[in-house]
Amino acid sequence: MKTKILPFIFISFFSFVFLIFYKGLKNPNIYTPNLNVEKNIPIFKAQIFQKEKLISSEKIFKQDKFYLFNIWASWCIPCREEHIFLTQLSKQEKINIVGLNYKDKDENAKKFLSELGNPYDIILSDKNGTLAIEWGAYGVPESFLVYDNKIVKKIIGPINEKSFLEFINLLK
């Protein structure tokens, strides 16, 4: 009897371990950010694009209004795709678009804006990329919908038609 219990324990233990590893194999091992968490926006001071002046976050984000915080750069190709949607959103009255120019040359950024139009109410400059990290971003483009100093929605990658329509619905 004793000799039969031991193999049974062995087999069940190894199949248990195998199951766990097998399940673990299927888990994605790339970073998948959590998109639906309401978080407070970071408090920061940033340089205004093409100006020496610093502006604090309290002065940009006010309560009872929607803000779209959009991280962009002239060297980023998907940013060109989403630009049409940003331009359309900028026509909406209920939302302000705040741009963060990420690791970019002022000259190129200026050219980008004169070529495609400027949908931003204010543009901040992030030359070394630390401000983007304070927002929890990890690439460009990335957009955060802010309401009442809270991040309501986060979009990784360019804004597409689907996310654009979601924004419009939220603004109604």
Next chain:
Amino acid sequence: MKFLKYTIFIIFSLNINLSLAQNDDIKSEITKNLRCLICQGQSVHDSDSEFANSLKLLVDKKLTEGLNEKQIYNYLTEKYGEWILYDPEFNENTYFLWILPILMFLIGGAIILRLLIIKKS
């Protein structure tokens, strides 16, 4: 008198170097424990990507602001989640991971001990 002045100056400047070096040590220790989120299988310390470089700068900035290692980890997990740390903390999601090796060791030891006892008797 002049000699004294010079020695004080030299000792002082060496001390500054020492404290700078210590800050660098902590920085590399922290960045080695941070996962570069956009590169596969590399720590922030090893990577030269845009994201990693910015993160290194941010760690530097936080250290000069006076935050310690743990506070910086907390700050970053708040932004990016536990995934950014290579050394996961002990909580309800990871307790199995931490306990499993000890459990295996104990069970294995018990089995060996039993076999030995059986053999002896």
